[in-house]
Amino acid sequence: MTNSSKSLSRRNFLRAGGVVTIAVIGGLAWRAEDRGVFSAHTGTAYEPWQTWNAAEHAGTPLALVAAGILAANPHDTQPWLFKVSDQSIEIHASLARHLGSFDPFLREMHMGLGCAIENMVLAAAPNGYATRVELVPGNLRDITSREGFAHAATISLTPAPDAARDPLYEQIPHRHTNRTPYDKTRSLPDTFEAAMMATVADTADVRLFLYREGVTFEAFGQAVIEATREIGRDRQMVLDSDAWVRDSPDQIASEASGLTLDSVGLTPEFAAFVKMLPKLPAEQAHATWETQTEDSHVATAALFGFVAVRDRLDRAQSLAAGRVWQRMHLAATAAGIDMHPLNQPVETADRELELGNPLLSDARLNAITGDESWQPTFSFRAGYATRPAYPSPRRAVERVTQV
Ligand SMILES: Cc1cc2nc3c(=O)[nH]c(=O)nc-3n(C[C@H](O)[C@H](O)[C@H](O)COP(=O)(O)O)c2cc1C
Structure with missing residues (x-):
C-alpha cells in the first residue's frame, strides 16, 4: 500500500468512526431526552406545586382542594375525589386507586385522605373560611369494593374573613x-x-x-x-x-x-x-x-x-x-x-x-x-437529609373534583 492510499483508508476509517460516534451520542442524547434525564420533576404533572395558591381559585372552595392534592399519600396513588359546593367539600376514597396486597384494608389509603383533609383545613382560613370536619365512622373491613367511591369525610365551610391562619399553611408546597x-x-x-x-x-x-x-x-x-x-x-x-x-x-x-x-x-x-x-x-x-x-x-x-x-x-x-x-x-x-x-x-x-x-x-x-x-x-x-427531595407528580384540581 502506498502512503497516500494508507492515509486515505485511515481517513475513511476515522470518518466512519466519527459517524458511528455521532450516531451513538445522538442515540444516547435522544434516549436521555426521551427518558426525562434532562427534565427531572418538571412538566404539567408538577404544575400543581406552583399553582396551589394561584388567584384562579383564591377565596373559593377549590383553593382548599388545590392545597389538599399536595398532601402526602401512599405511593402517590392520590386516592381521592372531592365533591365541592359553596358550603362543603366531601372527600371520597377512590377505591380503584388501591395498593392491593400492600394495603389490603385501605388503611393507608384512608391515612392519605386524612393528610389531604389536614392541608384543606389549613388552607381554609387564608381563603376566608372556617371549617367543621366530620369523619365517616366505621370499620375498614366493611369496604369490600375496589371500584367506585366511598364517602370518607365532609368539610363544612362557613365564611370567616378574619379567621387566623396557621403558619403551617405556608409549608404546604415545601413538604x-x-x-x-x-x-x-x-x-x-x-x-x-x-x-x-x-x-x-x-x-x-x-x-x-x-x-x-x-x-x-x-x-x-x-x-x-x-x-x-x-x-x-x-x-x-x-x-x-x-x-x-x-x-x-x-x-x-x-x-x-x-x-x-x-x-x-x-x-x-x-x-x-x-x-x-x-x-x-x-x-x-x-x-x-x-x-x-x-x-x-x-x-x-x-x-x-x-x-x-x-x-x-x-x-x-x-x-x-x-x-x-x-x-x-x-x-x-x-x-x-x-x-x-x-x-x-x-x-x-x-x-x-x-x-x-x-x-x-x-x-x-x-x-x-x-x-x-x-x-x-x-x-x-x-x-437532616444530605440531598434535597423534589416534588412528586399530582393530578390537577380539575381532574379530581366534581362541582
Ligand atoms: C399512609 C402513607 C404511607 C406511606 N408509606 C411509605 C413508605 O412505606 N415508604 C416510603 O418511602 N414512602 C411512604 N409514604 C410516602 C408517600 O410515598 C409520599 O407521600 C407520596 O409518594 C407523595 O410524595 P410526597 O410526600 O413527596 O408529596 C407513605 C405516605 C403515606 C401517607
Whole structure:
C-alpha cells in the first residue's frame, strides 16, 4: 500500500468512526431526552406545586382542594375525589386507586385522605373560611369494593374573613418525602419531640411513640429491615407496589401519580443512569429498595417514630392519623427537618391479617412500644437529609373534583 492510499483508508476509517460516534451520542442524547434525564420533576404533572395558591381559585372552595392534592399519600396513588359546593367539600376514597396486597384494608389509603383533609383545613382560613370536619365512622373491613367511591369525610365551610391562619399553611408546597441518606453527624434539636407531640395534643385516638437511641431505637430499625425483606419474599406485594412505579416522562405526564425515579432518593447521576436502562423488573427494583432501606434509610436515621391508634382498622382513626402525619411533616419542614415514612412493619401486619397468618408483625411492633393498647399504624424516620427531595407528580384540581 502506498502512503497516500494508507492515509486515505485511515481517513475513511476515522470518518466512519466519527459517524458511528455521532450516531451513538445522538442515540444516547435522544434516549436521555426521551427518558426525562434532562427534565427531572418538571412538566404539567408538577404544575400543581406552583399553582396551589394561584388567584384562579383564591377565596373559593377549590383553593382548599388545590392545597389538599399536595398532601402526602401512599405511593402517590392520590386516592381521592372531592365533591365541592359553596358550603362543603366531601372527600371520597377512590377505591380503584388501591395498593392491593400492600394495603389490603385501605388503611393507608384512608391515612392519605386524612393528610389531604389536614392541608384543606389549613388552607381554609387564608381563603376566608372556617371549617367543621366530620369523619365517616366505621370499620375498614366493611369496604369490600375496589371500584367506585366511598364517602370518607365532609368539610363544612362557613365564611370567616378574619379567621387566623396557621403558619403551617405556608409549608404546604415545601413538604416532600425525603428518601436520601440523612446526615448522621447532626442530631435533632432537643425540642423536636415536644414539637411533634404538640401535633397530637387534641386528638384522643392518636398517639406518638418516638425513639432516638437505645435498644428500642435499634429494634425499630431492625423491624423495618426485617419487614422489607418479608415484603421481598411476598411476590404479590412486590408486584402490587411496582404497579405504581412510573417509568417514563410520558407515563408521568399522563398518569400524574405514582413513584418516579426522581423521588426515590437516588443521586441525580445514578437516577440519570438508571433512566437510560429498560424498566427494572419488579423483583430487582425491590432488591434495590431493600439495600437502600438497610444501608441508608435505617442506617442514617436520627429518629424513628410511630403514629399509633387504638384500632388500626377503624376508618375515622385512620383518617385522624393521616391528619396528624401531615401536620407533623409540615411542622418538621418548617424547622428544616426531613421526614420519610417507613411503613413496612405495619404493611406486613396488615398482610398477615389478610392471609390469616400468625400475627408476627403485631408482636414485633408491640415489643417495641411495650403497650398493646396502642396499635402503630404508621412508622417513619426523621433527620437532616444530605440531598434535597423534589416534588412528586399530582393530578390537577380539575381532574379530581366534581362541582
Ligand atoms: C399512609 C402513607 C404511607 C406511606 N408509606 C411509605 C413508605 O412505606 N415508604 C416510603 O418511602 N414512602 C411512604 N409514604 C410516602 C408517600 O410515598 C409520599 O407521600 C407520596 O409518594 C407523595 O410524595 P410526597 O410526600 O413527596 O408529596 C407513605 C405516605 C403515606 C401517607
